Each structure stands twice: as C-alpha cells, then as structure tokens.
Amino acid sequence: MARRRLRLLHTSDVHLGAYDSRHGDGVRRQELHDNFSRVIDVAIVEQADALLIAGDFFDNARVFEETLHFAADEIARFGRTTVIGPGNHDHVGPGSVYDRVDLTERAPNLRILRTPKGERIAFPELDLEVWGTSHTERDAHYRPFEGAPGRGEAPWQIGIGHGHFLGPNALLHGSFHIRAEHLEATGLDYIALGHWEHLTRVEAGEGVVAAYSGAPDALSGNRKGHGGHVLVVDLCEDGSVRLEAVPVGEGDRIPHDQLPYLPAMD
Ligand SMILES: [Mn+2]
Secondary structure, three states: OOOOOEEEEEEOOOOEOOOOOOOOOOHHHHHHHHHHHHHHHHHHHOOOOEEEEOOOOEOOOOOOHHHHHHHHHHHHHHOOEEEEOOOOOOOOOOOOHHHOOOHHHHOOOEEEOOOOOOEEEEEHHHOEEEEEOOOOOOOOOOOOOOOOOOOOOOOEEEEEEEOEEOOOOOOOOOOOEEOHHHHHHHOOOEEEEEOOOOOEEEOOOOOOEEEEOOOOOOOOOOOOOOOOEEEEEEEOOOOOEEEEEEEOOOOOOEEHHHOOEEOOOO
16 A cells, blocks of 8 residues: 655754853854754755754753753744754753753754653654653663564654664664664664764665664764765655655755665674
8 A cells, every 4th residue: 555755854963052152152052952953944945844853952951951952943944843852961850951941932843752662653744653761861771673663554654763883893882772682672764863973774674674764963073064974765655765864054955866875784
C-alpha cells in the first residue's frame, strides 16, 4: 500500500548555550546561534514537513534564558512539527533545562520526548509517529534502543536516540551503547541518531535506515564554527527512505549513496 510522501529534517548536538558567558567577545556564541538559524533556514527552503532534533540541543541546564527564548523562537519560525529527543547534555532528570522555561509556549509546534523509558508521539495529520527514550542524568548504563517496542499504528514510524553506535572498533566501556541489532529490532523506517559530531550512516539491519546528522557547528575538530551538515530524510511513497546531507555553512550536498557509512561491530 502506498504511503504519503514525507520529508524530515534531522539535526543534533547543536549545543546551544555552550559559550554563554558574561566574559569574552561572544563570537562563538553567535556562531552557534547563526548555525542553528541556518538549520531552520534549510528546513524552510527544503520544505521539510517535520524537524527532528536528536539530543544535546542545549549544552547544559544553566544556559542564558535568552538562549532558551532564541531556540524556541527559531523553532516557531520553522512553524511545522518539531520533536526534540533529549541527550546527555539536555537530559530530562532533576534540574533539566526543559524545566526552566516552557519552550512550547513560544513554539506551539514543538514536542519534547520526556519519558525516560520511552514514549510515542502521534502526528495523525502527517501519518507519522515518533518514538524515543530520554536521557536522565548520570545513567551510564542507559541504552537508548534496548527493549524498544516495535512499530506503532501510523504508516510512518520514526525513532530518535542519543548515544554511541557500536561500530567495528567500538570501546565497550563507553556509555549509551546503541547496537545494530537493537536498531533492527525496532522495525522503524528511520532512526535519527545524535551524540556524534560527524555525519555518519550506520548499519541498522534489513529495512531500517539510521544515521547521525552530526552537529551543525562542531564544538571540536577542524570545522569548529564553520558548520557541519543536516540530513534531509525523504520518506517515499514506496516505503523507501532516502537521505541527503545538506551543508549548514559552505560545502557540498552529499547524496545517500556517498554518505560516510559505519558497519556494526563483529
Ligand atoms: Mn551527547
């Protein structure tokens, strides 16, 4: 049965507020803001139906209140369905950044996954459901997709998760493990991953497409300040999922078949 065509935009690890300080020149703070505004610009230009933010949207719980307002106002400028899946930097435990200001007052189009064990949000007007768990503070044993439920009711089933995919040389003493078999077991159409600054599609088994969009503005590495990529995710009528990376700053678009790809660990 044919499904309706949908276009998603996937970003993560924006780390808004990472440079909120009363000292210094504020240049990096402005770059972070500008690069998130460019993400919103891409979402508008590419006519995305929904925006997925896969964690570490805010850098910490003490960011300036004006940073929270900026974030909400930019999401409101996009104006379409937006879902945040909180990461380790913007966890939903006690003292959560999301308890400070109700972002949805300024951005009624925003939903936040706030249930540590996972919740599914339905968007019937888009034939879409989005599922994801949420980080709480200091739970190193948290596994974003372990024991995830299968598909829900809607034609399009999307997941959001924030953690370390276990590739061939993964360090098993690390935190927030995401295993390829966990991703495959969800049966979801697309899984938007966050926690890594670099754009990478990962092995997720038969019928499941999963990728890290990478950060729009890497806090480390040689692209600092210059912008990374966002992922345009096309959910096609035949059920297939096609990705395209769009640069946030300067750079080239990267088609699905040329995206960096990481297989699962042996
Ligand atoms: Mn993270």
